[in-house]
Amino acid sequence: MRTTSIACALAALGSANALRLEKRDNPAVVAFPFEKVDKITSISPSSDSKRETGPIEELTTKDLQHLVYMVQLDIGTPPQSISAIFDTGSPSLVIHTTNDTSCVPPAPNPCSLYGGYDANASSTYHYEDSKFVIEYADGERTLGDDATDNVTIGSATLSNLYIGLQYQTEVINNVLGASFTEDEMANSNTGHSNLPQLLRDQGHIASRAYSVYADGDKSDHGTVLFGGVDIDKFHGDLVKIDLVSNPATQPARVTNFAISLLSVSQFDGNSTNTFDKSFPTRVIFDSGTSLTYLDPDQAQSIWTYVGATAHFGNVDFATIPCSAADTDRTIDFEFAGVTIKVPLSKYVVWHDAHNEICVFGIAKGQPQGPFTIGDTTLSSIYVVYDLDNKQLHLAQALNNAPTSNILQIMAGPDGVSAVGGLGTLELLAATKASTLSTSTLSRTPALSVPTGA
Template identity: 35%
Template sequence: PALHRRAGTYSQELNNNLTGGGYYAQVTVGTPPQTVDLVVDTGSSDVWILDSRADLCRSKTMQNYYGYCLSTYDPSKSSTYSIVSQDEFSIRYVDGSGAEGDYIRDTFSIGGADIEHLQMGLAENSTINSGLLGIGFAANVAALTPYPNIMNLFQDQDLIDIQAYSLYLDDLYAETGTILFGGLDTQKFIGKLKTVDIEPDRTGNYSSFTVALSSLTTTADNGTVTNYTRSVVPVILDSGTTLTYVPYTMANRIYRAFGAVDDTSGTGLVYINCEHLDNKNFTFDFQFGGKDGPVIRVPIDEMVLDNVKAYIELGLEVPSLPFDNICSFGLQGSSDYYLLGDTFLRSAYVVYDLTNKEIGLAQANLNSTESEIVEI
């Protein structure tokens, strides 16, 4: 019989980029290892890195618009680099940003796991100033010819037993979160971890972490519950998205209740009075998979964001508003895709199980300093 290494768990620290949004994993690529910072994205399935010669990394004009290249990779300096297909890597994200270049293979290390011959995009052209760690289903890779992605290789190379990982972002002001491949940490959540099924796409394939949001309610300080849902909404749990996007009809009902002002067509923000932050125990309650399913309570200070003053200093011109104490709302409306991004995910402990096609959800135990890791 083939001898298999015993599968383990791999814990990778994530850095919370408060100003730009997103959570970064510091990984290494190549031989000798080159350090690269990648945005952790459960909403896509390709790992890609910026070439040191990418257009964005050389053009001052582009950098003024998209930001400086955070970290890059030089293929000529890696003895394990090989090219898979030239000019065949091309990816676009829902916000219109994207990258293109070659598909390559190289050694990739994350959280103490060394993955050999990982196929990655190497971006020559990019409107994003860092690479991405796409950890979704392989069915969703950007390539015309599907290939085994990082989650496949984690399992194929006997690093983990099943394709699964846990995500713990911690709260808005925490400097770091954690992604744990192959395991979960029982100290990082409160109560019972409940599972919900991942829903297949229209063709019957599993290509995204879509689950059924059965209700979205709010609970006020005095205990009053308000329901904003009329029907079940399919939502994608997407760490690569900063905010939370729900159907316009639902968003508009919430805006009216909070006196929020939708300026997404102008500055891209929804403005809300910071005074809502005074209601310390107010929560947004997301329930999944029906009335016995998991409930995640998101506190008001994770949904009402006191970041507008900083944006104004960076040159944001705010429209005239009916309130002076201006915050932005971490929830927006959308007509075509519904995403629960970081403003939701910070309050949850989420187990993404690609093998069993289910998501485990529990209330996050914020600022937990203890750890008790079990294999999945």
């Protein structure tokens, strides 16, 4: 297998660490697309594990876009196709069964919308026990079975992936978790494997690390690269940030993709206004949460400055004139070593029947947290989630980047070192010969999700 050295690019970038990204003819990378799909959501901040469901009062959702990342996967033998939210905030694959109480006719129901799994129809299904349970902050519970089966996603087929099978639940979506394993999050000893772990253990990737690119405002798709980084999808340096511990655990330890948010500011094209409220703040990068939930004081300061007002049905939620999307203003998030600029238009979502009042994509979290960087903000960030080294790597995402240049993430402490994206001429020169078109990546067919799902 031929490997192309990019040491010259490192020298140009001045990196102090040995670069562990490599360009290979046949990289150990599993690429699969996700689709940004319309979804009805509640106005309650999500916990670390619960996804948002339910309608928003007095606001239509017919034209809601780009707030949920849905992936397609096949489960069992013969394969059964389902769609699931790709979720960096939870550990496991959790799916509806065809016997789920929420899947009884008539349609639409979770199984008719997203697919349900029939365990008895799969020859590779293995039952473990009936101890599967998720308890949510609002008191609801999901009950079911712990099981394993073969799962195919992208080019990879995994044997014996752990699955939480839902038999009694009111939660609408299937969820494909890609955070730390259940045992790492809960300090338990279940032995339950998850997607990143099995991709590494079964030889599909070299390290438990993956990147997520949301592909800009005009695209309905994005891409997840397990084991890889696409340097044509961002500009500037890819900055490494260590994860911070969860203060709710005893002793405190890393349980999710949380880092410190140092400041938030607003740029109107001429001047910058910094919202000096309660920083630094621990925030979780969670692709399974549509909106961004900040400390209430921080959110209120942002609302006031951009002209958003509390929604009459829930004061933790705000509305804003839809015309606010037609400005060049940005909301800027400062992390250690990198500032991400998010166009204000990314936060102007869901419009009313007259296209006058929209929902504002930054909401108030509970005072005690957790606070969440959700899809309204993540769409502007190229993120590498590094489980093995307990780090995030961030850069400013390029909108609608037309080319792809994928490097493999190698195992080890510097698997994803400081590397420049598109615009770093030295790095592009070192890897120019292996640039490929994004059209070579497979795309999922469009999902039809009826309003009111």
